[in-house]
Amino acid sequence: xxxxxxxxxxxxxxxxxxxxxxxxxxxxxxxxxxxxxxxxxxxxxxxxxxxxxxxxxxxxxxxxxxxxxxxxxxxxxxxxxxxxxxxxxxxxxxxxxxxxxxxxxxxxxxxxxxxxxxxxxxxxxxxxxxxxxxxxxxxxxxxxxxxxxxxxxxxxxxxxxxxxxxxxxxxxxxxxxxxxxxxxxxxxxxxxxxxxxxxxxxxxxxxxxxxxxxxxxxx
Numbered sequence: 001x002x003x004x005x006x007x008x009x010x011x012x013x014x015x016x017x018x019x020x021x022x023x024x025x026x027x028x029x030x031x032x033x034x035x036x037x038x039x040x041x042x043x044x045x046x047x048x049x050x051x052x053x054x055x056x057x058x059x060x061x062x063x064x065x066x067x068x069x070x071x072x073x074x075x076x077x078x079x080x081x082x083x084x085x086x087x088x089x090x091x092x093x094x095x096x097x098x099x100x101x102x103x104x105x106x107x108x109x110x111x112x113x114x115x116x117x118x119x120x121x122x123x124x125x126x127x128x129x130x131x132x133x134x135x136x137x138x139x140x141x142x143x144x145x146x147x148x149x150x151x152x153x154x155x156x157x158x159x160x161x162x163x164x165x166x167x168x169x170x171x172x173x174x175x176x177x178x179x180x181x182x183x184x185x186x187x188x189x190x191x192x193x194x195x196x197x198x199x200x201x202x203x204x205x206x207x208x209x210x211x212x213x214x215x216x217x218x219x
C-alpha cells in the first residue's frame with residue numbers, strides 16, 4: 001500500500017498556481033504527487049518548508065450487504081471477494097433501511113458504489129422504477145457513466161445521459177429508453193415539466209415516482 005504525503009507551506013491561496021498548470025499537463029505528468037505539488041508551489045513563489053509522511057492503514061472490509069437483491073449482490077461478491085469498505089457497507093444498509101444518507105469521505109474512496117448499488121436494488125425489485133441522477137458538471141457525467149455501466153451491465157440495463165451537448169429533439173427518446181438517466185442541473189431544470197409529467201403518471205399507478213439523486217463535485 002502506498003503512503004500518502006502532505007505538503008506544508010505558508011498559508012497562501014494556491015489558486016493562481018493551480019490555474020497556471022493545465023489539467024492535461026498534470027494528467028500527462030507521471031512524476032510523484034509530491035514533486036508536482038512542490039513544482040506548483042515554487043511557480044507561485046512559495047517554498048516547501050517540510051513534508052509529513054502519513055503511514056498506510058489497512059482497509060476495514062465487511063461482507064457485501066445481504067439485504068441487497070441477489071442479482072445485484074452477486075456481481076459485487078465477484079468483483080470484491082474480500083468485501084467492501086466499512087463506510088460503503090454501512091451506507092448501503094442504512095439506505096436500504098429507509099434512512100437518508102450523506103456520505104463524506106476522501107476522494108476516490110468509493111462513495112459512488114453505495115448509492116448506485118442501492119438504486120440498482122430498487123430497479124430490480126420494482127420494474128416500474130426509474131432513477132434520475134444529477135451531476136454538477138458534464139465532465140463528471142462522463143466519468144460516472146463508466147461506473148454506472150459496471151453496476152447496470154450485469155442486470156441487462158444501461159444508463160442514458162442528457163447534458164447540453166444532447167440535442168433537445170433526442171432527449172425525450174433517451175428518457176423513455178433508459179430507466180437510469182444522468183443529467184446536469186441546468187438540463188434537469190429545462191426538463192422539469194417532463195419529470196412532473198412522469199410523476200403524474202406515477203400517481204395513477206402506471207409508473208413508479210422518479211427517484212432523484214445529486215452527487216457533489218469532487219474536491
